[in-house]
Amino acid sequence: MSLYLRRDEAPTMPPPVRAGGAIGWLKDNIFSGWVSGPLALAFIALIVWVTPDLVRFFILDAIWTADDGAACRVQGTGACWAFVDRKLDFFRYGSYPVAEHWRVDVVIMLGTVLSARLLWPDGKKSTFGLFAFLIGIPLFIFLMIPGPAAIIREPSLELAILAGGIALACALEFSKLRTLWVGLIFFVLYPVLGAYLLKGSPLLGLIHVDTNLWGGIFLSLLVATIGIVFSLPAGILLALGRRSELPAVRFFSILYIEFVRGVPFITVLFMANTMLPLFVPDNWSPDRLMRPIVGFALFAAAYMAEEVRGGLQAIPKGQSEGAMALGLSYWQRMRLIILPQALTLVIPGIVNIFISLFKDTTLVAIVGIFDFLRAIDAARIDPVWSGPTVSPTVYTFAAAFYFIFCFGMSRYSQMMEERLNAGRRR
Amino acid sequence: MKAIAATFLAAMTLGAMSQSAAAQAGSKTLDLIKQKGALTCGTNTGLAGFGLPDDKGNWTGLDVDLCKGIAAAIFNDPTKVKYIPLSAKDRFTALQSGEIDVLARNGTWTQSREAELGLLWVGVNYYDGQGFMVRKKLNIASALELNGASVCVQQGTTTELNMSDFFRTKGMKYEAVAFADINEAVKAYDSGRCDAYTTDASGLYGSRLKLVNPDEHVVLPEIISKEPLGPAVRQGDDQWFNLVKWTHYAMINAEELGVTKANVDDMLKSPNPEIKRLLGVEGDFGKGLGLSKDWAYRIVKHVGNYGEVFSRNVGEGSALKIKRGLNSLWSAGGIQYAPPVR
Numbered sequence: 001m002s003l004y005l006r007r008d009e010a011p012t013m014p015p016p017v018r019a020g021g022a023i024g025w026l027k028d029n030i031f032s033g034w035v036s037g038p039l040a041l042a043f044i045a046l047i048v049w050v051t052p053d054l055v056r057f058f059i060l061d062a063i064w065t066a067d068d069g070a071a072c073r074v075q076g077t078g079a080c081w082a083f084v085d086r087k088l089d090f091f092r093y094g095s096y097p098v099a100e101h102w103r104v105d106v107v108i109m110l111g112t113v114l115s116a117r118l119l120w121p122d123g124k125k126s127t128f129g130l131f132a133f134l135i136g137i138p139l140f141i142f143l144m145i146p147g148p149a150a151i152i153r154e155p156s157l158e159l160a161i162l163a164g165g166i167a168l169a170c171a172l173e174f175s176k177l178r179t180l181w182v183g184l185i186f187f188v189l190y191p192v193l194g195a196y197l198l199k200g201s202p203l204l205g206l207i208h209v210d211t212n213l214w215g216g217i218f219l220s221l222l223v224a225t226i227g228i229v230f231s232l233p234a235g236i237l238l239a240l241g242r243r244s245e246l247p248a249v250r251f252f253s254i255l256y257i258e259f260v261r262g263v264p265f266i267t268v269l270f271m272a273n274t275m276l277p278l279f280v281p282d283n284w285s286p287d288r289l290m291r292p293i294v295g296f297a298l299f300a301a302a303y304m305a306e307e308v309r310g311g312l313q314a315i316p317k318g319q320s321e322g323a324m325a326l327g328l329s330y331w332q333r334m335r336l337i338i339l340p341q342a343l344t345l346v347i348p349g350i351v352n353i354f355i356s357l358f359k360d361t362t363l364v365a366i367v368g369i370f371d372f373l374r375a376i377d378a379a380r381i382d383p384v385w386s387g388p389t390v391s392p393t394v395y396t397f398a399a400a401f402y403f404i405f406c407f408g409m410s411r412y413s414q415m416m417e418e419r420l421n422a423g424r425r426r
Numbered sequence: 427m428k429a430i431a432a433t434f435l436a437a438m439t440l441g442a443m444s445q446s447a448a449a450q451a452g453s454k455t456l457d458l459i460k461q462k463g464a465l466t467c468g469t470n471t472g473l474a475g476f477g478l479p480d481d482k483g484n485w486t487g488l489d490v491d492l493c494k495g496i497a498a499a500i501f502n503d504p505t506k507v508k509y510i511p512l513s514a515k516d517r518f519t520a521l522q523s524g525e526i527d528v529l530a531r532n533g534t535w536t537q538s539r540e541a542e543l544g545l546l547w548v549g550v551n552y553y554d555g556q557g558f559m560v561r562k563k564l565n566i567a568s569a570l571e572l573n574g575a576s577v578c579v580q581q582g583t584t585t586e587l588n589m590s591d592f593f594r595t596k597g598m599k600y601e602a603v604a605f606a607d608i609n610e611a612v613k614a615y616d617s618g619r620c621d622a623y624t625t626d627a628s629g630l631y632g633s634r635l636k637l638v639n640p641d642e643h644v645v646l647p648e649i650i651s652k653e654p655l656g657p658a659v660r661q662g663d664d665q666w667f668n669l670v671k672w673t674h675y676a677m678i679n680a681e682e683l684g685v686t687k688a689n690v691d692d693m694l695k696s697p698n699p700e701i702k703r704l705l706g707v708e709g710d711f712g713k714g715l716g717l718s719k720d721w722a723y724r725i726v727k728h729v730g731n732y733g734e735v736f737s738r739n740v741g742e743g744s745a746l747k748i749k750r751g752l753n754s755l756w757s758a759g760g761i762q763y764a765p766p767v768r
Contacts, residue, residue, distance in 0.1 A: 366513060368510060
């Protein structure tokens, strides 16, 4: 025993050199070793090497206004933003009649305000949060609907819609309307109203706009929203069905999930748009736009189901048994005990599916539907504008659009994770 | 399991039956269009000059104008068209299944497509063919001087095959630089990777505008393949076939007789009997097509004659600036020829 007993005191070590200031930070974070030091230098060199060219191409040498592609074709010019500006209406609305664009605007405005109110976390309503809510929504509507350029060109109607959006956002925020009611409005009233507004109805005095004219960003958002809104509840039901003790329910849930997951999405699209019309009479076949949207939603539901099931598996059996002991029914157990825990666990996975859904909307283009990316592809071909810089410019624009949305979803989910996961945070 | 199989078979049979029902109903394509209130026209998903939505999302192009012409003849309103953009893959299925009434999507008229797919081409609204583009500074005036040249081409297309045939029969050497994507091929040519670039002539003019300096490049006059592009309809409805065909011919006849969008109202008073018959002043030639007497007048009034449509979409009046060439009227050295209205 005594062998391991230390008799004298350990010598006092000098305190560690607390590296302070900028140099210390650099030393800690960037040049902390033989591997990261040269790597950091290499990346700095890369940034220094690339940035000036990017700035020159996208900003300094860019063509901001022009009437046709001639100015963009001049050698040495940069990005052709004039092209994006000219085609912006087409990118946003596709072939939707120009005089009826306000209907799309109103639908987007209502959707933004309502969903923002629903997604905004309750509880800690800091001044900052309120500020962000009331600034963020108008900013989004402003960018999505009138656009900085259009609002100068034709201010009246666009401004009215923008003002309406801000007013509605304020009203929702201050009216103490319960989230349940907002949810009902969003999930029940809004789709019906939106469908009538977009398709038109003689009763409301709106001319009919056929779905083959729908397109652009508006259509991408529509497809993504329907997919996302439908897939989560359907996925939850399917996941519960797959774990159900009723054999028929379980069988059909498994059949559905496995069948849909076993088939490529593109096949589903082709089936919907080229096979279906072969088998059903002309007047029966559903709308050409509805077919891929329904396919999209059903497809997403199967993936969502497996994600949710992963969460359900992770909940210990004791939770369910404890709830049973309290006398809760099946649905009460699920709603109050199991699902809140399971869904919180799989937020990253769910958002992963949402993000991939949002990007998969571009696939509907292969059955001839003019979503945002397809609209860009069509506009790019326009001989009046075609030039060597048009494609890089417009694809950068598209990349920025998709990135902003996907990154936004990702950040939002991380915030929700932190709030909901407070008990498990490491 | 057996029950499932039986149900599936029954569904298939039902499908096949309804398909043949659709084919029978197809003999009344025109009635169906009138009932729906709009012509359903299959278009390209985007080809400059032939079918492309403009800044406002309105469809324009040579093929699109034919659809507008048909709608003008039926409804006296060229806007009553529903455009369905179709990819190369599903264009023929869409026509076969009755989803569209006419396919105006620069499809090449070939024997197998008519004989095997159950389609009928109504005519040729654009005689295309494969051509070459080179740099002006090479000082080449003919494709026959391309011996030893490297040529950028899209992989796996008939274009590649045509080129190999052309060089082989002429006993010339060449180096093919193939790319999977057509835009890559154009880019490689532009960066100087190849001496020449080849694709269908109509596409060459469009590609030229994508180059860094379009004026430094020239399209050679030789056309080395036949690509007759035109609208197609389903077999089994001869009246509808005639209607589409004569819409096309009416535009060509109007050009030949000098009837334009601008002067068509004055031409109603023309003493020329051919013009009188065409515009419905004399006789009733629309009846056999299921149309009104002034069917051709409506087409020219709303859309214009073939020359105007050509110029506006692909010719001098457009950004593409394609020369008429083979598409000139027969009386002007081309092969666009329409039977007379009488």
